Amino acid sequence: MSETRELDFAEAIREAIRQEMLRDKTLILMGEDVGKFGGIFGCTKGLQAEFGEERIRDTPISETAILGASIGAALTGMHCIAELEFMDFIGCPMDQIFNQMAKIRYMFGGSMNVPVVLRAPAGSRYPVACGAAQHSQSLEAWFMHVPGLKVVTPSMPYDAKGLLINAIRCGDPVLFVEHKLLYYAKRMASLRGPYPTLIQKVPEESYVIPFGKADIKRPGEDITVVATMMMVHKALRVAEELAKKGISMEVIDPRTLVPLDKQTIVESVKKTGKVVVASEDAKTAGVGAEIAAMIMEEAFDYLDAPVKRVSGLDVPIPYAPILESTVVPQERHIREAVLEVLGQKE
């Protein structure tokens, strides 16, 4: 019988990597401080001791080399996980990601696969820690714009494990975005309280969650909220509060932005006629823009109100907590947007 334990996000990630390392002898992982140190967010803790320095590889601060070496190894028989310490550093190896990793399979006529998973910790850590402008960003929308990459944005431990295992096995380059606030659940009671969904029962055995399948995290009738990563947890909390006012909110987590499960979103819109898209990235040309435009194309006739976006302000993430919580969307922003679309007042 399978064991089901309560894991947080970081534990689920670590378990997925460990199980895949055991299954696939060609799988290696490289990044900065991933060895004895266990990764700056602890996701690779204990793995080097178990699998050795050849497979869990500490690298210099050389993101271009981390990506390049992962790609080269992946093209010649290995499977690779490349770890960035913060997604904010993704500009350094950008060419390797968007010109090499993403394009190789297509431009070489399908003659080679590029099985590289790039793990990238993203997002604001407010109220846990203030990372400011270069340690807090959510940049996943950039990569939705690069044909050839799959973009995975899990929100919960169960999803994280199954999606990461699928990412490793799928044979394609995957950007696997991990919201940093999700890592802290077990360490911080102040986070667990408001967001109990940060810790979940996760089966011990290995399992795969396919890409392009959204998950309805809370069914509802009156309004659809499409939310990603940390915004899923915030939306669920808002849904709980608004239920007391008799509002039935459906919360959909796309789980993967590329491929995007349009069908589940469209079906929900047909039912509710009203949509809010909640993502943490900057508003302009962001995740919300793409999903809103898709809804316009696919479900315009079913809309009773314009699609509303809840997203970051178009400014860098500021340091002062009072500014950060203004720039990064919070529950109050989701609540206000939902009520506005419903035509209700507080």
Place this chain on the structure above:
Amino acid sequence: MELEKQKLLLMYRNMLRIRRFEERLAEESARGNIPGLLHLYVGEEAVAVGACSTLRKDDYITSTHRGHGHCIAKGGDLRKMMAELFGKETGYCKGRGGSMHIAAPDIGIVGCSAIAGANIPIAAGVGLSSKLRKTDQVCISFFGDGASNTGAFHEGMNLAALWNLPVVYVLENNLYAISTPAVRSSKLRNISDRAAGYGMRAAVVDGMDALSVYEVVSDAVARARKGEGPTLVECKTYRFRGHHEGDPKKGEIYRTKQEMDEWEKRDPIIRLGEKMVKEHKAAQAELNAINQETMREIEDAVAFAKQSPSPKPEDASTYLFAS
């Protein structure tokens, strides 16, 4: 280093195949038959052939936007290459890649990238793969003097040296990055001096002499194969044509006619041919016959490319993902 006659004849043939292939490309391009940009390798053949002649079929190379020579030297099929350049479905990349993006995993061509320096760290990864899979395969990574000034060069060289990877970095110093002379891009006269800063072996070689390139790269490949790590081999060479077909006056805007004439006198194919005849390794008639055979081979490749079907518009999205 004494090479046997068959090896020398094959090297001569491969250099000639590169030259004739590209001369024909220039003609076809002028006639409007090649849809894309061409960066020709004419003049640099000794580097690709000297280096690739040291490799086994299961060894790897990575290449650049100026990659026809490397691909032919590694055993690339002229029909599939020509078809790719014509943008046909029968090409190496089914017409999706073109001149700057040929790959052929079955003969170890991991791929050509048109971003200067991008393949330097990728080659390190190829070497890492050989090492972890415990094969003795070696990777040669070709790049130019221009690419040596990128950040990717620094990170890739450092990692290859640090991890003692079986990679030979072949730097083709043809003196110009498009129009900018190497002396305006680096204070070093020998760019390979940088290898010392990474704890990597280096060598400088006459890139117009296939046998010298062969000798130096042979040694580097043998060391890499034995687990002794990477080497940076700087080949001093020159492109006889412009940066690309269409570069006005073959680049006379940024280099002198006199300089171009002097380098052309060092034509690597003539040089190898004369040496073989002089040392009685081959008769002139044999070399002439190789030329005739090569011309027929090129003719066949062009006919194949012209007769081949174009990709279908409805297939524009195929090959994006494996699953």
